Amino acid sequence: MKRALLSVSDKTGIVEFAKELAANGFEIISTGGTSNALEQAGLKVTNISDVTGFPECLDGRLKTLHPNIHGGLLALRDNETHVKEMADLGIQPIDLLVVNLYPFKQTIMKENVLLEEAIENIDIGGPTMLRAAAKNYNHVAVLVDPADYGRVMEEIKEKGGCTPETKFYLAAKVFMHTASYDTIISGYLNEKAGIEQFPETLSLTYEKVQEMRYGENPHQSAAFYKEVNDSKGLLTGIVQLHGKELSFNNINDTHGALELTKEYTEPTVVACKHSNPCGVGSAATIYEAYLKAYNADPVSIFGGIIVCNGTVDEQTATEINKIFVEIILAPSFTDGALEILKKKKNIRILMLENMKQKQPKDALDFKKVSGGLLVQNIDNELLIESQLSYVTEKRPTEKETEDLIFAWKVVKYTKSNGIAIGKDKQSVGIGPGQVNRIWACKQAIEHGMEFLGADALKGSVLASDAYFPFPDCVEAAANAGITAIIQPGGSVNDQDSIDACNKAGIAMVFTGMRHFRH
Template sequence: MRALLSVSDKRGIVEFAKKLAEMGWEILSTGGTAKALREAGLTITGVSEVTGFPECLDGRVKTLHPKIHGGILGIRNNPDHQKQMAELEITPIDLLVINLYPFKNTILKEGVAFEDAVENIDIGGPTMLRSAAKNFNDVTVVVDPEDYAVVLAELEANGQTNYQTRYKLALKVFETTSNYDTMIADYLRKRIDGEVLQDTITMTFEKVQDLRYGENPHQKAAFYGEVVPVKGALTAAKQLQGKELSYNNINDTNGALEILKEYGDEPTIVAVKHANPCGIASDEKIAVAYKKAHDSDPVSIFGGIIASNRLIDEVAAKEMVKTFLEVIVAPGFTPEALTVLAAKPNLRLLELADIIHNEPSYEVKKVMGGLLVQERDTSLYDELKVVTKRQPSEAEMAELLFAWKAVKNTKSNAISLTKNKCLIANGPGQVNRVGALENAIRQAGENVRGAVMASDAFFPFDDSVKAAAAAGITAIIQPGGAGKDADSIKACDEAGIAMVFTGMRHFKH
């Protein structure tokens, strides 16, 4: 029996090879693997001894030879194959242990040169792996050191691996080489323009963790991250305290981070419940911002997610522990804050550097039988245009933009009401816009008077404007573009409301 061993990841390879040698296997190897095995006292046949051809081109060509690939691909119960192999003096290779050049580790190095990345694109490894995986009926192929134990156990017990094991190992090979090639393609694409919407799309992600369950206990779930870490993404967060993150925690915390990024450097707290903002507030003191966000809707924030773009200090922490919260994510926590928050041991604390970092990317939604892919909505407006007789004051314009950022990240149809840089009421996810507004006005109560309103899409009729005027709302921001915009503008003028068009819609489903 003959085995070919050539690995970049040398964990356990010496022990594995020693067991094979004890069972009488001939071991072929090359390069650094052969060196490591010989230093361990093993007798190794060099690949060049089999091919009769030396390694060349700086090691780029070693195993690309008929005596290697013929030994892997030859079908054992095919008489013609066996005849040709005998005529060509090709000896079967029954076990192949290969893992690939460390392309991922190379591109993750700070300032890596493109030439170094290219040199770490493996050619011979994937070729041999795919050959062995194709011929898994006759050849055992191992790409992961974690599989050494099961292979050795079966070889020791039966002299060969069983069909089911070979099948699973072959599947792992194709998953591995697919991931590897996708990683390379993604790296090369990003060096040009990063365009994702190609005629065909292949994506690769790595499991961050298994989750207890999905949105509901009967659904299985896991969390995956991009191969190259993304600044300001939840995958880069460090958990300091609390229970394991759940599927819903991750989804809602990501939503909170998306909203937080809208407010840039302005000290801001975002509270999210079921993927919708239930509290947003800005203030020079982050503890005050939290108190404002909490008090605007103390019912909804219970069991919510908090995101802060400032360090959480002791004062803020003391306010936060008064309410049951699921997650707090921030750039950091003072030692005093951590002591206070430790009183809630199940509360998940996440430390995330570059928390407001934002960059163009794409988002994906799986639908039955297909995939929806779109650019992330990182724009805010096209052009701010005052369309009413009354101009908004400077303070009103700042407030309108604050509200516009909130409604942009609220499920459609959406209406957001804000005052003093605080979200005082939200009307998310309604099937009509007037219903969303009525919900928000009802939630705001008396506090609605003097507030501003943001709508994620245009008003098809003037009924929303009239309802806003009756409630005491002073200014409105919306995309504009309805066939009856003139009716809404007229209603604003009659009520003395300032209205601004953005020229950009922000539906969120």
């Protein structure tokens, strides 16, 4: 008779699978809670202690670490020496192993979990059995995923056992599973132990959310993965209410728009295109904020992403439906707004509760390069008004300061070299991703004048993501009627820009912090 050892934390489908195994001539060996569940379902079960000749002990910490178990998993059935040793030692082979591990991930994701509870949910015997069986995949079928029960059962029914291809596939899955399990444990313990954020070796684990139809371009394949954490307020926590499946570019673009929206506390709408903001507005209501964002650039918003940090009502939905947009994301929608928006078949309507919740301060940002990976802290630093340096003869007015801070948030999420011009809590010109700063500045000015008129820039303010190496941006700003500038400072030519501001009567403040975004 073939023998199967079943010991699972996730008992999804295990009773049904065990019944099928028993019906196909398998002896069922089991442990603890799994054994109880199978016996209650009327199955005959051999307890693990009857196999080892030793009782489960130490509150269940020790039950499977025994030669009768690991010998049965590791022995090569086509090796005469192994077969003789098994006979001499009274070890019987185990032909199929089903194990999934203590729920360490679920434990550490609970609020206020204690370190002691997390430690108790580190599985020892389970990974050891899995690795032993997977190493011996030619002779043992090993399962960690209930989704594989059906495939294995069909092969047992039709062929008397698993095919070599399936056994190899299952073994590969085991090592992926245990690697992920250990990575989650090491990451949690490293944080608790205060080990450096950038250790000598870096192990990461992510869980697949969905396959993508394609990547940035149709010839690229892609998938979307999530971090092992609480997704509240994060992009991985979105709920899609309507529309086509999200694409790679949809998710990438929405990320930038969402993170920019989180910088604002008052009702704000961000329109984004190709990972750059194209229109941003803050106002007393979401409807008014949307009108500001739309009017800032009514051309680029077409086919773009719209993120709102407040409830979308019928009035706002009606305005949005006048154009084609790929995505509308908000923390909530009125029933009337959903009814209006759903009239368009392809618009993706996304909801994200806890939208104001930011990424953890220790979150990391990754950039793949040829042969390696660049890793850094995320840029989650916020501007502190009290730390601004006033470097010109003229100081900004209270209103100008308000607009400077508004524009500084916009430029933080604009690809470098980036310039953002703002007025009355509305972006009135954005110049992203240019190879020199004066081009970005001129582009922002030209776009603002094109969509809002030449007078719209008079009395506006300008934000630059990095310092001015030359006074040319100041001169261009003065010609456009811009009255205040915010920039990091730090150039050897800072004084030239300061002098140009003083000459033009422009107020300029330094932040001491830059926001390159590549």
